[in-house]
């Protein structure tokens with residue numbers, strides 16, 4: 201019996217019953233994951249070893265941060281301090297969550313981008329024209345006690361494992377923020393101090409196998425609106441980063457995280473560290489799971505360029521961006537369909 205795909209909310213429930221991509225997922229020819237656009241030379245983003253960060257080679261590692269953040273805005277980290285067991289448990293419970301029966305999963309479904317815990321699909325079903333081959337569960341997780349009771353209670357270990365993971369990744373982020381702050385030539389707590397009470401969101405992304413992966417995206421090219429993203433991915437490739445006019449595939453390395461700069465880092469650093477385009481492609485035979493942690497200012501925090509980083513303080517308007525609250529930025533981000541042009545441009549100080 202042919203099941204109807206139109207009544208399905210989630211792409212994972214469509215994927216299992218189609219042998220072609222439904223038309224609502226098909227991109228225009230000029231907007232597809234064209235394989236010839238992708239650099240397969242094996243060059244990848246830098247890998248930074250955090251082992252010696254608090255030892256005598258700190259200066260050297262900070263230098264690696266400065267290079268990675270200014271030239272790529274994307275890097276991988278190893279010896280990051282998040283226990284292997286914590287990572288493994290998180291990945292397993294995410295997989296179990298998405299493999300539950302549809303009736304259990306859809307309890308969490310919402311298209312309301314303001315909800316602090318919700319399962320949805322694509323990017324923003326309310327504003328986009330073409331859908332993406334992705335389902336995602338989004339969670340707010342700082343402070344944990346404010347949100348944990350809205351998180352899924354199935355699988356039964358979901359809350360405990362996710363809380364443990366979020367706490368551990370947060371500790372790592374605080375270390376990264378100090379290193380990044382120093383690499384910008386700022387006091388090590390400066391970046392952290394611009395974030396108000398701090399915010400932390402997570403997504404569990406599920407990219408089901410796709411019968412025609414060259415016609416659609418898991419996530420099209422975009423920049424993250426937050427400060428920094430720490431991404432955990434399983435062993436299936438899919439992430440690509442835009443660098444010097446080419447897309448570079450970032451293949452998974454076990455027990456590493458991928459770190460990227462988001463829009464708030466670009467604003468705080470006054471363009472020294474840019475938010476960079478990245479995207480996720482899908483494939484025809486394997487499901488892929490990725491778990492980004494989006495670290496951000498709290499909604500009431502006022503974000504703006506740090507004065508030490510202004511290129512020329514004598515000039516009238518050396519700051520490229522005006523100050524704003526993160527609430528204002530975040531709302532603007534979700535109101536748009538996920539677009540290549542960054543939302544950041546609307547916060548630029550006009551030069552005229």
Ligand code: OGA
Pocket residue numbers: 403405419424433438439478479480490491492
């Ligand atoms: C994101 C993202 C990449 C991936 O969720 O913002 O860029 O590989 N994900 O899933």
Ligand code: NI
Pocket residue numbers: 422423424478
């Ligand atoms: Ni992203």
